Amino acid sequence: MESVEKxxxxxxxxxxxxxxxxxxxxxxxxxxxxxxxxTIKIPFEKIEPAPKYRGFHxxxxxxxxxxxxxGQICPARAIEMTWIxxxxxxxxxxxxxxxTFCQFCVDVCPTGALGFSENYYLTTGGFEEDLELYDWxxxxxxxVKELNEKFRDYRFPVERIEKREDGTRIYRLRDGEKIEFxxxxxxxRPPKKPTPTKPAKTAEKKDETSAKTEGKKE
Amino acid sequence: xxxxxxxxxxxxxxIYATIVGFIFMGIERKAMAxxxxxxxxxxxxxxxxxxxxxxxKESVSHGIIYDFGPVFALGATILALLFLxxxxxxxxSTNADLIVVAYLLEVPMLGIMLxxxxxxxxxxxxxxxxxxxxxxxxxxxxxxxxxALVQHWGTFKLNELVALQQAHGWSILxxxxxxxxxxxxxxxxxMLGLEPFDIITAPAEISMGPMVEYGxxxxxxxxxxxxxxxxxxxxxxxxxxxxxxxxxxxxxxxxLAVLFIAIFVASIYPRFTIDQAAKFFWKWPTILGIIxxxxxx
Numbered sequence: 001m002e003s004v005e006k007x008x009x010x011x012x013x014x015x016x017x018x019x020x021x022x023x024x025x026x027x028x029x030x031x032x033x034x035x036x037x038x039t040i041k042i043p044f045e046k047i048e049p050a051p052k053y054r055g056f057h058x059x060x061x062x063x064x065x066x067x068x069x070x071g072q073i074c075p076a077r078a079i080e081m082t083w084i085x086x087x088x089x090x091x092x093x094x095x096x097x098x099x100t101f102c103q104f105c106v107d108v109c110p111t112g113a114l115g116f117s118e119n120y121y122l123t124t125g126g127f128e129e130d131l132e133l134y135d136w137x138x139x140x141x142x143x144v145k146e147l148n149e150k151f152r153d154y155r156f157p158v159e160r161i162e163k164r165e166d167g168t169r170i171y172r173l174r175d176g177e178k179i180e181f182x183x184x185x186x187x188x189r190p191p192k193k194p195t196p197t198k199p200a201k202t203a204e205k206k207d208e209t210s211a212k213t214e215g216k217k218e
Numbered sequence: 219x220x221x222x223x224x225x226x227x228x229x230x231x232x233i234y235a236t237i238v239g240f241i242f243m244g245i246e247r248k249a250m251a252x253x254x255x256x257x258x259x260x261x262x263x264x265x266x267x268x269x270x271x272x273x274x275k276e277s278v279s280h281g282i283i284y285d286f287g288p289v290f291a292l293g294a295t296i297l298a299l300l301f302l303x304x305x306x307x308x309x310x311s312t313n314a315d316l317i318v319v320a321y322l323l324e325v326p327m328l329g330i331m332l333x334x335x336x337x338x339x340x341x342x343x344x345x346x347x348x349x350x351x352x353x354x355x356x357x358x359x360x361x362x363x364x365x366a367l368v369q370h371w372g373t374f375k376l377n378e379l380v381a382l383q384q385a386h387g388w389s390i391l392x393x394x395x396x397x398x399x400x401x402x403x404x405x406x407x408x409m410l411g412l413e414p415f416d417i418i419t420a421p422a423e424i425s426m427g428p429m430v431e432y433g434x435x436x437x438x439x440x441x442x443x444x445x446x447x448x449x450x451x452x453x454x455x456x457x458x459x460x461x462x463x464x465x466x467x468x469x470x471x472x473x474l475a476v477l478f479i480a481i482f483v484a485s486i487y488p489r490f491t492i493d494q495a496a497k498f499f500w501k502w503p504t505i506l507g508i509i510x511x512x513x514x515x
Contacts, residue, residue: 026486032255039257 049154054103055120056156057094059138063113066090068188070105070114079105082137083191085182093186096122096134117144122156132161139171139179147174227307228300232446235299238470239445240264242452245474246481253485268441277434280337287333288432288439291326295443298322299450302457303376305466314374319454320364323409326447327353327418330440334428345427348492349418352408355499356415360405362507366398367458369514380462388461394513399459401503401510406480408495409451413484417492452476 040047049055066089071079078098081090092105092114106114124130136158147157151174162170171179185191244261251258279285301315301322312318331349334342368374370392371382389395408415419427432440452473456463460476463469490498 027482029486030253030482033249033252035255037252037257038255041257 046153049118049120051118053118053120054101054116055118055154056096056116056122056144057106057138058115058117058141058144059091060113060115060140061087061091063111064089064091065111065113067110068092069108069110073104073108075102075104076100080186081188082186083184084137085184090188090190091137093135093137096136114138115141117141117148117157119144119148119154119156121154129162132163133158136161136171137169137181139173143173150175224309228309231299231304231307231309232296234466235304235446235449236442237265238473239447239449240268242448242473242477243441243445245477246448249478249481250485253482264441264445268438271434271438271441274434277436278431279436280431283336284333284431285436287329287331287336288436288443289329290332291329292439292443292446294322294325294329295446295450298325299446299453301376302450302453303380303462304453305463305469308377311375311377315376316364316368316374316379319376320360323447323451323454324353326443330428330443333436334431337431339430341424341426341430342428344424345418345420345430348420348424349428351492351496352415352417355496356405356408359401359499359503359507362504362511363398363402363405364458366394366507366510366514369511370395376457380457383461384464389459394510395459397506397510397513401507402455402459403479403483404503405499406451406455406476407483408499410448410480412480414487414490415495416484416489417495420489423489448477449473 066081068081068090070092071077071081076098078095078100079092080095082093083090103116106116122133124133133156139157144157148154155174157174158171159174160172162172164170167183169181169183173179241261243264244259247263248258248261298319300309301311301319303311327349331346335346367379367389370389371379373379373382383389390399407413411419419429429437429440453469455476456469456472460472463472
């Protein structure tokens with residue numbers, strides 16, 4: 001055991017580190033009374049975020065191929081694929097209640113459809129219809145850029161999201177524009193088309209049976 | 219037989235003292251913020267705070283003594299204020315109002331503790347324990363400073379003290395009384411509850427000391443009490459050592475000077491533990507006080 005070499009560590013003498021106590025030296029602190037405070041007065045002054053600050057996402061709907069790589073890498077499982085009427089492939093829907101803004105999804109995106117902007121302000125009230133804002137399919141990066149150049153306050157580009165019973169979503173953007181689309185379903189598999197006759201009946205039967213079993217359980 | 223003139227003066231002085239006291243609290247916060255390189259709240263912030271506390275819907279009470287504590291504290295502070303010769307207003311006066319004022323300025327702390335103890339919170343019990351020990355410790359140098367003053371000027375009346383100082387120069391110009399002033403200034407920090415001796419409230423250490431349970435209107439009352447006490451104590455310091463004042467403006471400037479020294483000391487020194495504070499009070503200020511008393515004999 002003694003033959004083991006001790007690792008050589010340089011130790012600075014304690015007498016060099018230890019400070020002398022003083023009654024007078026704290027008075028040096030008073031000099032800051034006459035200096036300008038270093039505060040940034042936030043509502044009146046602005047701070048620019050770093051040029052690649054990881055903020056809210058943007059999505060180029062033309063480029064997205066619906067591969068679900070983003071959904072697989074997301075550590076918070078905040079991404080769910082969404083089938084939109086008129087689009088051949090699903091697009092990611094991001095839940096900002098869970099998102100950690102690690103932006104792994106942006107790095108992993110093979111076509112570069114998913115990107116991010118420097119916007120980071122998002123505050124809402126506590127009502128259900130306000131909280132819809134935290135769950136969205138990101139919009140086109142060019143539109144976000146345009147809105148940023150217009151307002152320059154790095155807020156969430158959508159002001160309000162309206163959700164209808166039939167799956168229609170209406171995004172009211174900050175400059176008054178509207179984006180309207182219809183959500184057909186969620187998940188990687190395409191949603192079954194509501195064809196009449198047979199499949200509908202079987203679904204109804206299934207529903208009935210499940211309802212019965214539930215009733216028994218209760 | 220109501221003396222209308224006197225009662226009007228009393229009400230006027232009370233309103234003036236409350237407003238100026240609140241402004242002093244604001245100045246205290248602002249100056250401390252500037253020393254920490256912050257902008258700080260506006261000067262009138264304590265008034266807004268108090269109004270907000272008065273506007274609260276609920277006010278938890280733990281019984282009659284709990285309600286009585288802050289009222290008692292505020293009453294004692296107001297009484298102390300009325301015995302002080304503020305500028306050219308001489309409201310009440312007795313043969314020995316120096317002692318009366320000196321002890322009435324200690325009573326509010328007792329009032330707060332009376333109310334705090336009845337809340338039954340262990341934090342307030344701890345705060346009260348610390349507060350009483352601080353009070354016991356600071357009585358000795360406080361008394362010595364006052365004895366030195368009385369021995370030099372030979373009077374217990376605050377009116378005469380002011381008159382004598384205006385005739386023969388301020389107290390701090392006398393070397394012995396300058397020592398007494400240093401002693402009094404150290405005690406002053408503990409009386410105001412400022413930093414090296416803010417062991418009683420001890421923010422972030424024992425959540426809020428005796429005032430843990432106070433909220434709403436009780437807390438508003440305590441804020442008002444603190445404002446009036448700040449005014450009364452700075453005025454008392456001014457009268458004892460800075461030669462009083464002949465008008466309110468002069469008084470205000472002298473009070474500000476006293477307050478700023480207290481703020482500087484409070485913003486640069488850390489808090490003592492309670493045993494260190496007791497040891498400190500019975501060591502350096504006591505020695506200085508004894509020297510001052512011996513020099514005035």
